[in-house]
Amino acid sequence: MKRIYEPAAYAAEPGVYWHGTVTSPDWPRLSHDLRTDVAVIGGGFTGLVAALRLAQDGVGVVLLEAETPGFGASTRNGGFCCLGGSKAPHGLLRRRFGEDGAAAWYATEKAAVATVAALLQDHRIDADTHSEGETLLAHTPRAMAALRAEARTVPELYGVDPTLIEAGDMRAHGLGGPFHGALTTPIGFALNPAKYHAGLAAAAGAAGVALYAHTPVTRIDRQGATTRLCTPDGTVTADRVILATNGYSSDDLPPWLRARYLPVQSSVLMTRPLTAAEQEAQGWTSAQMAYDTRTLLHYFRKLPDGRFLFGIRGGLTATPRAQSAINRKIRADFHTMFPAWREVEVTHQWSGLVCLMANLTPFAGPVPGHPGLFGGLGYHGNGVAMGSHTGALLAALVQGKTPDGPYPPAMQAPPARFPLGRFRRSLLAPAYAAAALLDR
Ligand SMILES: Cc1cc2nc3c(=O)[nH]c(=O)nc-3n(C[C@H](O)[C@H](O)[C@H](O)COP(=O)(O)OP(=O)(O)OC[C@H]3O[C@@H](n4cnc5c(N)ncnc54)[C@H](O)[C@@H]3O)c2cc1C
Numbered sequence: 001m002k003r004i005y006e007p008a009a010y011a012a013e014p015g016v017y018w019h020g021t022v023t024s025p026d027w028p029r030l031s032h033d034l035r036t037d038v039a040v041i042g043g044g045f046t047g048l049v050a051a052l053r054l055a056q057d058g059v060g061v062v063l064l065e066a067e068t069p070g071f072g073a074s075t076r077n078g079g080f081c082c083l084g085g086s087k088a089p090h091g092l093l094r095r096r097f098g099e100d101g102a103a104a105w106y107a108t109e110k111a112a113v114a115t116v117a118a119l120l121q122d123h124r125i126d127a128d129t130h131s132e133g134e135t136l137l138a139h140t141p142r143a144m145a146a147l148r149a150e151a152r153t154v155p156e157l158y159g160v161d162p163t164l165i166e167a168g169d170m171r172a173h174g175l176g177g178p179f180h181g182a183l184t185t186p187i188g189f190a191l192n193p194a195k196y197h198a199g200l201a202a203a204a205g206a207a208g209v210a211l212y213a214h215t216p217v218t219r220i221d222r223q224g225a226t227t228r229l230c231t232p233d234g235t236v237t238a239d240r241v242i243l244a245t246n247g248y249s250s251d252d253l254p255p256w257l258r259a260r261y262l263p264v265q266s267s268v269l270m271t272r273p274l275t276a277a278e279q280e281a282q283g284w285t286s287a288q289m290a291y292d293t294r295t296l297l298h299y300f301r302k303l304p305d306g307r308f309l310f311g312i313r314g315g316l317t318a319t320p321r322a323q324s325a326i327n328r329k330i331r332a333d334f335h336t337m338f339p340a341w342r343e344v345e346v347t348h349q350w351s352g353l354v355c356l357m358a359n360l361t362p363f364a365g366p367v368p369g370h371p372g373l374f375g376g377l378g379y380h381g382n383g384v385a386m387g388s389h390t391g392a393l394l395a396a397l398v399q400g401k402t403p404d405g406p407y408p409p410a411m412q413a414p415p416a417r418f419p420l421g422r423f424r425r426s427l428l429a430p431a432y433a434a435a436a437l438l439d440r
Pocket residue numbers: 001041042043044045046047064065066067070071072073074075076077078079080081082215216217218244245246247248249250253265266267268311350351352353354355376377379380381382383384385386387
């Protein structure tokens with residue numbers, strides 16, 4: 001596999017808190033040749049939801065995961081099931097897709113959250129949900145002025161009424177910290193991503209999906225009207241194939257993907273449960289999932305049992321030295337933002353890969369020039385909801401059906417290539433430096 005980071009970025013993460021909260025599904029390794037209607041590559045939210053929906057429609061499905069079930073970002077994330085998935089600002093969406101196309105994108109963000117809520121309910125998945133929508137925290141007075149303006153657009157874009165919280169009222173809302181006000185949009189909730197993933201995996205298995213782990217696809221070959229996937233100990237021949245590898249993709253699987261996605265690290269720490277007194281001391285008692293207005297944003301939330309999760313954008317390299325630097329940075333940022341918790345033990349710390357696109361919007365659809373091959377990726381760090389929704393879209397598309405949920409033009413545009421090919425991650429250094437300046 002041709003990948004653009006050091007091998008450590010693609011290695012197992014022993015420190016993920018979520019992994020200890022579930023019994024990991026036990027999928028066998030593929031050790032024979034198979035024939036199926038649809039093969040799915042990648043066992044995260046995108047692949048699992050696609051496979052589940054297909055099996056529910058009576059389609060034969062085989063899912064192949066290179067590592068352990070949920071190895072990628074799907075069981076490493078912050079569990080924000082929220083709006084998002086694109087980095088394109090409103091003006092750009094409008095210019096590229098028109099007023100209706102932009103509106104269709106916002107409807108999709110909202111529908112994606114509903115997709116997850118319905119999956120949790122339909123499959124009786126208890127994923128420790130909490131938070132009434134999402135809360136955006138202003139890191140400067142100027143950012144608060146922007147939030148006041150944003151509050152006026154929320155009803156039009158999402159059809160809900162947001163709540164503005166001025167600086168003086170933050171403590172009363174349990175949002176104590178270096179913030180200049182907040183905007184809560186009542187869409188979305190937080191969840192334990194490993195419990196959601198395990199619930200999806202159980203539902204997919206029960207619906208008839210053949211799930212395989214430790215089975216990397218190493219080649220994709222077109223053979224007449226079918227596609228043959230090679231893995232170390234077996235092949236899968238399928239009428240249709242779904243590529244659901246997101247930030248863990250390879251530039252040669254298939255070669256079309258080369259430079260069309262940009263993995264970026266994100267890192268998280270988790271504390272032990274905070275006592276009520278510790279929460280009061282900081283003034284943060286809220287159960288809201290929250291993030292700040294910085295471009296290089298911080299995201300955080302208090303779990304139902306009082307643990308505190310705090311995340312940042314990760315490093316540019318995945319060497320042990322770079323990882324140590326990120327571990328120090330995330331603690332430093334956490335202590336700066338929540339000084340009352342300096343002495344609180346951090347029990348877990350981990351990283352994973354999210355996926356950016358040159359178009360700034362995710363992709364879901366047929367891969368150009370590859371009959372029978374479909375792809376879904378590029379959620380810009382917001383794939384709990386959007387990855388799940390993309391899986392549902394792909395399940396319909398591979399069957400030649402019109403998707404039930406919104407499928408906006410923004411997701412249909414084939415991904416463009418980043419400049420610099422396999423060296424494209426060097427684009428991140430100047431982008432991060434510029435963002436850090438803007439964030440002051
Ligand atoms: C630290 C962190 C925090 C995040 N926080 C949030 C958050 O709070 N909210 C949110 O919405 N999003 C968040 N995200 C992003 C979100 O987790 C992802 O967008 C989402 O999980 C993507 O799901 P996926 O199924 O497309 O990809 P993944 O879950 O990454 O799965 C891809 C899978 O493909 C497999 N694979 C790759 N190549 C092959 C191959 N050749 N053969 C077989 N299998 C292969 C990989 O092993 C991997 O398991 C976060 C991500 C990280 C890393």
